Amino acid sequence: MKKRTKVLAVILAVILLMIATVFGTMAYLTDTQSVKNTFTVGKVKIKLDQADVKADGTYVTDKTSRVTDGNEYKLMPGHTYIKDPTVTVLKNSESSYIRVLVTFNKADELKEVFGNPFLPEVLVGGWDKAAWVSTGVITEGTREVADPENTDQTITEKTLTYEFRYYTTVDTLDGNDKVLDELFEYFTIPGTVTDTQLAKLEGLDITIVAHAIQADGFADADAAWAAWTD
Numbered sequence: 022m023k024k025r026t027k028v029l030a031v032i033l034a035v036i037l038l039m040i041a042t043v044f045g046t047m048a049y050l051t052d053t054q055s056v057k058n059t060f061t062v063g064k065v066k067i068k069l070d071q072a073d074v075k076a077d078g079t080y081v082t083d084k085t086s087r088v089t090d091g092n093e094y095k096l097m098p099g100h101t102y103i104k105d106p107t108v109t110v111l112k113n114s115e116s117s118y119i120r121v122l123v124t125f126n127k128a129d130e131l132k133e134v135f136g137n138p139f140l141p142e143v144l145v146g147g148w149d150k151a152a153w154v155s156t157g158v159i160t161e162g163t164r165e166v167a168d169p170e171n172t173d174q175t176i177t178e179k180t181l182t183y184e185f186r187y188y189t190t191v192d193t194l195d196g197n198d199k200v201l202d203e204l205f206e207y208f209t210i211p212g213t214v215t216d217t218q219l220a221k222l223e224g225l226d227i228t229i230v231a232h233a234i235q236a237d238g239f240a241d242a243d244a245a246w247a248a249w250t251d
Contacts, residue, residue, distance in 0.1 A: 078102025099212030128179035147206025
């Protein structure tokens with residue numbers, strides 16, 4: 022009896038050893054996969070330029086010669102001067118809202134010569150009101166500039182700023198720049214302006230600034246521009 026028990030124990034030990042050997046060397050069926058997420062950065066980029074013109078408001082060469090800085094003009098009654106500020110949305114820009122702010126110095130003098138309120142259309146021409154929509158926003162402000170009589174000091178100028186928004190969003194994800202309609206094409210000093218009035222406009226300048234902001238994430242243009250910080 023003891024012998025049988027001993028033999029049985031040996032057999033069981035061999036079986037357990039076989040089982041342990043089989044399971045110890047068993048390879049489970051497995052697989053591993055990974056996903057690499059690649060992120061690119063969206064952008065919005067614009068350019069603002071205008072025709073390069075001489076002091077009399079005529080082209081230096083032609084319309085295709087563009088500058089990104091200012092032109093200087095010699096003002097005379099009854100004379101028209103080329104000024105065509107143009108926004109280009111550069112290639113691969115996301116859908117965006119576009120606006121232009123036009124600031125005039127000599128605010129009090131402009132009101133005195135052309136009437137109060139002073140409206141840009143009194144001076145500028147070739148403005149497509151369907152493309153560039155005036156919001157009616159007129160901001161009165163001030164800025165410090167060098168005193169022409171004493172360059173070591175500054176004087177405070179009053180300014181008027183007007184907002185114009187492009188009528189639709191613009192994107193250039195097709196890889197091509199898009200040139201928008203000119204904000205306007207020229208300005209004219211009316212022939213009714215007298216020499217005395219013209220003298221008041223000495224040092225007049227028109228500062229034009231273009232802004233672009235992404236359209237994604239905003240319900241409309243009002244919400245987008247309300248979020249603008251400069």
